[in-house]
Every structure is written in C-alpha cells, then in structure tokens.
Amino acid sequence: MNDPYYIGLDIHKKSITFVIKTSSGQLVRQGSLAATRPALEAWAAALERPWIGALEATLFSGWVYDQLRGSAQRLEVAHPQMLKAITCAKKKNDRLDADKICDLLRCDLLPRCYLAPTEIRELRRVLRYRNLLVRQAVRMKNKVAGLLMEVGQPYDPQRLHRKKYFHPLVEQLSDVPPSVRELLSISRSQMEVLAQCERRLLGALGKHPLLCRRVTLLRTIPGVGVVLALTWALEVGEPWRFESMARALSYCGLCAAQRQSAGRDQRGPLSKQRNKHLQTMLVEAAKLAPRYHPALRQVYERELRRGSRNRATLAVARKLVAYLLAVDRRQGAFELRG
DSSP states (O other), X not given: OOOOEEEEEEEOSSEEEEEEEOTTOOEXXXXXXXXXXXXXXXXXXXXXXXXXXXXXXXXXXXXXXXHHTTTSSEEEEEOGGGOHHHHTOXXXXXXXXXXXXXHHXXXXXXXXOOOOOHHHHHHHHHHHHHHXXXXXXXXXXXXXXXXXXXXXXXXXXXXXXXXXXXXXXXHXXXXXXXXXXXXXXXXXXXXXXXXXXXXXXXXXXXXXXTTXXXXXXXXXXXXXXXXXXXHHHHHHOOGGGOSSHHHHHHHTXXXXXXXXXXXXXXXXXEOSSSOHHHHHHHHHHHHHGGGTOHHHHHHHHHHHHHSOHHHHHHHXXXXXXXXXXXXXXXXXXXXXXX
C-alpha cells in the first residue's frame, strides 16, 4: 500500500489530462481537469497515496511544475523532442499522450530535461523581453532609414540615429509628403521609449543579488560584456548540469548535427536543437572578442587560415564557452593558463 502512484500529465492551455497507474502498470484513474491553480491544488490534495509525476516541457509547464512539486515525491520534466514514441504514433490524443508519459516514467525510460529554478526562470523572462525590445528598436531604425530612402533624402548611416544629427535632418527636409515627417517623428519616439525600457531592464538584472557576483566574475573574461554574461547565467542556469564541454557546446548550438549509420559518419550544418538565445549572443560576441583578447585573436587567425570567417567565428565562440564554463564552475575570476 506504500507504493507510490505514477502519474503522467499532458498539459494544454485550458485543460490538463492525467493518467494514474501503480508500479506494476495497473490503471488507477484517468481524466482531465481545468488548467487553473485551484483545480490543480484540489486534484493533488485528493490523491490517496504519495506519487511520482512527469510532464512534457511546454510553454505552460513552468507554473504547473511549481504548483505540484511540493506535493509530489518526485516530479520530472520530459524533453519534447525526444518523446518520439508519442509523436510517431498512428493514433494520438491527450489521454494516450498522458498514458505514454506515465509508462515511460514508470519504466525509468523518460527522456528528462533540465528545468531551471523558479527565480532563474523569472529573471530569464525579463532578459528575453529585453531582447525583444532590442529587436523592435532595430526594426524602427531600419524603418527610419527606409523612409528616408523612399523620398530620396541622403543621410549618414553612422550618425542617423543620433539626436544632434536626426532632428536637424528632419527639419531641413523639403519637398516630401507630410506623412513622412510624421512617421519619422513617431519612429524616433518609439526608438527612445524602447531604448529607455531596455536600459531599465538591463540595469535591474545587473544589480539583482542572485546575479551580481556571478556576472561580475564572468565579465573578467576579456570580450565578455554584461549582456553575454547575463545571457549565459540565465540561459544555462546551473553550470554543473553539463557533464562535459561537449554537452555545453551542444546546448549552445555550436556543433554540427551527426548522422552515423553502417560505419559512415556524416556531419551536417549546425544543429537546430539548441538554445537560440545563447547561440546568438555567443556568435555576436565572438565577432568582437578577438579585438580584446590575444588568445582569442590567435584562435581566430588560425582557423581563418584553414577555412572561412564563419568557421573562425565559431571557433572563437567555442573557446568563449570554455572560458565561461570554467569561470562559472570555479566561481573565481578568469585566469588564462598555459
């Protein structure tokens, strides 16, 4: 009677489907409930035995995991890309999905994935929103340049978005439709608002007590700025979750996809199964880091002689991952060792 229940959960926006089984695979109960905190709390309180649960990682998994982990003996999160037994089935519905997750958990075959602590996920949400603001600001800048090109107005691309250059440029526009002046003014206002919000979010993240010391140590690496340090800290979460450097490189999307069969090993382009936020920041930082770090400059020049600039940039990005992981694990300032 002390054997725990095994529960598979299939989560959606408005409903949660569950399947409850014993350790031997006997079905105890199945059904669905509303995807709300009160309904989930009442459902967990009504379970007769201790239980072990699993759910697939989706957009909605975070709050469900936080709500249930206090009442479960163990709660696992399954990797969505590796649940091939569900996606390849001929017949697929919510109950079968929950049933399969339950069976994989019960047989210890569940493809588990990492779920960062709640506070890290909260801060990561803020950082990703900041990145969204930056992308929107870039779109506004491109729109301003496009409006000027539409009316044949020459401008200096290097100075266009500076206040002392932009406002006199707009004032001296002649023979242009009034709509262009208005749209340029609106675009400029939007850029200023987005930049102000971006600075506020970035400043708050940099001063957060959970990140302050960690970001300071990461920034001791030449070529690593505050944005890359924050991105690494929040997207990686806990650095010791990587068993090896190869795991870290794979997570960052800096290694090629592998296809091996019948003794033939083929390497394709960079794998799409990666953390795209971290990959983007690492590649952008790798383009500038050789200017500030002699060792990274040597890596870049060596790989450049062997291949293209893209290959050299990736080599620098991989070296940055090695530096970031070493500093994060050691929790000490960066030291270049021979």
